Amino acid sequence: MATARIPGSAFAPVMWVPFDGRVVRETPNEVTIAPTEDEAIHITHLGDDVSVTTNTAGETVIAQAPTTPSDKSDVEGAPASEEEDSDPWERFNEKVFEFNRQTDRYVLKPVAKVYSVIVPEPFQVMIANGFDNISFVPRMVNSLLQGKWGGASRELSRFLINSTAGIGGLFDAAKYWGIEKSREDFGQTLGVWGVSPGPYLIVPFMEPMTVRDGIGRGVDSFMNPLSYFIPFVWVGISLKLGEIVNDRALNLDLFQGFEESVIDLYSAVRHGYLRRREQLIKE
Numbered sequence: 001m002a003t004a005r006i007p008g009s010a011f012a013p014v015m016w017v018p019f020d021g022r023v024v025r026e027t028p029n030e031v032t033i034a035p036t037e038d039e040a041i042h043i044t045h046l047g048d049d050v051s052v053t054t055n056t057a058g059e060t061v062i063a064q065a066p067t068t069p070s071d072k073s074d075v076e077g078a079p080a081s082e083e084e085d086s087d088p089w090e091r092f093n094e095k096v097f098e099f100n101r102q103t104d105r106y107v108l109k110p111v112a113k114v115y116s117v118i119v120p121e122p123f124q125v126m127i128a129n130g131f132d133n134i135s136f137v138p139r140m141v142n143s144l145l146q147g148k149w150g151g152a153s154r155e156l157s158r159f160l161i162n163s164t165a166g167i168g169g170l171f172d173a174a175k176y177w178g179i180e181k182s183r184e185d186f187g188q189t190l191g192v193w194g195v196s197p198g199p200y201l202i203v204p205f206m207e208p209m210t211v212r213d214g215i216g217r218g219v220d221s222f223m224n225p226l227s228y229f230i231p232f233v234w235v236g237i238s239l240k241l242g243e244i245v246n247d248r249a250l251n252l253d254l255f256q257g258f259e260e261s262v263i264d265l266y267s268a269v270r271h272g273y274l275r276r277r278e279q280l281i282k283e
Contacts, residue, residue, distance in 0.1 A: 087200055093266070098266075101265075108248050109252065112245055113249075115249045127243075128246055128250060129169055129172050134226055136155045138223040138224060140155035142184035142186055143184045146184060148184065154182060155182055158174040161174040161177065186220050187215070187277070188281050189216070191212065191281035197211070198210050199211055200273075208270065210274075226239065
């Protein structure tokens, strides 16, 4: 199984299409694939603006609808799209991205596998619930700062219910009442206030971010109750490392098969992150 790239457009900046066959021609909006020996072509993950046809030579043509002038003008007026296309620190980011990826593959994932043998999954879930329950303060405060009163009340309700009926937050009892947690953070709050995301950034041992989200994470860390109840830095770092290993153990199959199906993994992750952050801010 190989992968064909449908070049970017306003609505699908990057699209990777798994297929069985051989690329014989590629243009800015079109990829032509020759049939395999058994004449079986399998194509998945197509967007609404992508069509699949067969030409007279029996070749499969994957075509992306070209952007109309009106579409282009709409996109040019959207700052989010322009910022998403800009990646001034790409060379640095790609090197750190590869470093983090190899660290995850050869260090974090093996440690998480050993951890999974020692700590059964039900206990991993309880530990994750405990960390999540303690972290309700940043979510509640940011809900208030964004004017999301319902989200703030949900966070307070979840904390009270999970801290009591959930035995200190080890069990997510609030979900049985249909009370779902909010997903607000200070990076989103800055976005709601009109602060631009700034350049995309990847630093060692951390998740992707933008400059705005990096500032937001710093502010959120000061609102985390653990930073006040645990005054010793090394204890706090140990707890954070424990949380990271526990989360990785709960997601051992993360990216399983994804790296093989995507040629430009850095661009795919960057695009997905920026789009998700944009959607969260608009919610």
